[in-house]
Amino acid sequence: MKYTEEHEWLRVEGEFVVVGITEHAATQLGDVVFVELPDEGTEVAKDDEIVVIESVKAASDILAPLDGEIAEVNSALADNPGLVNEDPIGEAWFFKLKAADLGPMDEMMDEAAYKDFIGE
Amino acid sequence: MGDLKPLLLKALHGAHGAKLVPFAGYEMPVQYAAGVMAEHLWCREKAGLFDVSHMGxxxxxxxxxxxxxxxxxxxxxxxxxxxxxxxxxxxDAGGVLDDLMIAKRESDLFLVVNAACKDADIAHLSAHLAGVAPVEDRALLALQGPLAEAALSRLLPDAAQMRFMDVAVMGWEGAALWLSRSGYTGEDGFEVSVPNAVAEGFASALLEMDEVAPIGLGARDSLRLEAGLPLYGQDLGPDITVIEAGLGWAISKARRADGQRAGGFPGADPILHQMEAGAPRRRVGLRPEGRAPMRAGVPLFDAAEGGQQIGTVTSGGFGPSVGGPIAMGLIDSAVPDGAMIYGEVRGKRLPARQSALPFQKQTYKR
Incomplete structure (x- = not known):
């Protein structure tokens, strides 16, 4: 598992990179009430705003962590946004990305580095 | 901006996992460990304790x-x-400088005003009246919800006798508590002004009860929004007339055009005129059709494409008891009742139905 400074986690699964947000991020956001996902097949560039998350408190964006194409989105989140709080690193994955290049993942934080980053 | 004033009950907030944010010059608990959604639902089912000591x-x-x-x-x-x-x-334009509670007591009048307007209100009062005395040595707590009466009457048995909008003074551990049966959640409940010396003890005595949990500002906002209660600075302000804000009901009979002491308040002419002839804008409830919240500032249109901007969302978010997004907006009065409204969220026009207010039935003990 790799982590970004935007509090996303990335997990390589076969030819895809599965992306979600960390437990720390879910806790900070508070109760999630709405998730807007991109269309499958969308071409994205790193740092594009591709997911909108609204909590009871505010709206925030998830940025594309890598260049690539959205292969699959987790449509369960549209009906049950609360999954993001219940199981952020499991069932509440956001999308699977067919990455153009996995190389940049080597530069991302591992779990120890991310824990350090959030001060745990 | 100067240093933030900590609320008196800061130690208590800390013990309950409060997340503190700056608000109106105070460091306020926006939520406790349970989170906004759980706190909101708790208040609707049991009894929630709010520290609203920032109010004037x-x-x-x-x-x-x-x-x-x-x-x-x-x-x-x-x-x-x-x-x-x-x-x-x-x-003078018929707008609102602040909304407040006015209590008549045995030997004086007692007002509760909004935190952000407190200084301006006191200056306004002092410019026109004698003997204006801000109360500086009391906390203000609100206990709200269907079990509020049961909880409070364990400490103050006479509280159970009060009806909605009654006020009373009751003794607790040698201190005089000032009660009103009112609040800002749509639930039955009380607001209690407590001398600083016993505030922490009184709040702790309530929080020790199984049915009482602390509730932060976040849930206070979603509770009042579901109850259709306007928030000063969003749904009310100097540029929105009393009638546009949907508060014509608050104008006492005696002060209306055909009343015994008709008019005689700032903006009486435009307000009483609009009461008869209608106002250019009106406050409406909105139920967005999808799940996306429409928050304050979202522009409102009369068509899914093209059309005219006919208003703006003044308050909006997610209603935990309603189970979906809810909002209030100020729209052009020419828009027909029941016509679909479209809010522009992130560049997309999303449909919202006009809805009667409140979204959640009020349960005041009248």
Missing amino acids: QVILPTDQAEGLEALVPIDVLGLAPGRQRYGLFTN
């Missing part, structure tokens, strides 16, 4: 009632001892 408490001598009537469209002279009314400081 002001005492006026009884003989200033007539002077106060010159600032508010309220029948203050006709207020019976032991009762309070919702009031509004109006401006």
Whole structure:
């Protein structure tokens, strides 16, 4: 598992990179009430705003962590946004990305580095 | 901006996992460990304790009632001892400078005003009235929800006798507590002004009860929004008239065009005229059709594409008891009742139905 400074986690699964947000991020956001996902097949560039998350408190964006194409989105989140709080690193994955290049993942934080980053 | 004033009950907030944020010059608990959604639902089912000590408490001598009537469209002279009314400081354009509670007590008048307007309100009162006395040595707590009466009457048995908008003074551990049966959640409940010396003890005595949990500002906002209650600075302000804000009901009979003391408050002409002839805008409830919340500032249109901007969302978010997004907006009165409204969220026009207010039935003990 790799982590970004935007509090996303990335997990390589076969030819895809599965992306979600960390437990720390879910806790900070508070109760999630709405998730807007991109269309499958969308071409994205790193740092594009591709997911909108609204909590009871505010709206925030998830940025594309890598260049690539959205292969699959987790449509369960549209009906049950609360999954993001219940199981952020499991069932509440956001999308699977067919990455153009996995190389940049080597530069991302591992779990120890991310824990350090959030001060745990 | 100067240093933030910590609320008196800061230690108590810390013990309950409060997340503190700056608000109106105070460091306020936006939520506790349970989170906004759980706190909101708790208050609707049980009893929630709110620390609203940032609000302004002001005492006026009884003989200033007539002077106060010159600032508010309220029948203050006709207020019976032991009762309070919702009031509004109006401006000459018919807009609102603040909304407040006015209580008539045995030997004085007691006002509760909004935190952000407190200094301006006291200056406004002092410019027109004598003997304006801000109360600086008391916390203000609200206990709200269907079990509020059961919880509070364990400490103050006489509280159970009060009806909606009654006020009373009751003794607790040698201190005089000032109660009103009112609040800002749509639930039955009480607001209690407590001398600083016993505030922590009184709050702790309530929080020790199984049915009482602390509730932060986040849930306070979603509770009042579901109850259709306007928030000063969003749904109310100097540029929105009393009638546009949907608060014509708050103008006492005696102060209306055909009343015994008609008019005589700032903005009486435009307000009483709009009461008869209608206002250019009106406050409406909105139920967005999808799940996306429409928050304050979202522009409202009369068509899914093209069309005209006909208003703006003034308050909006997610209603935990309603189970979906809810909003209030100020729209052009020419828009027909029931017509679909479209809010532009992130560049997309999303449909919202006009809805009667409140979204959640009020359960005041009348």
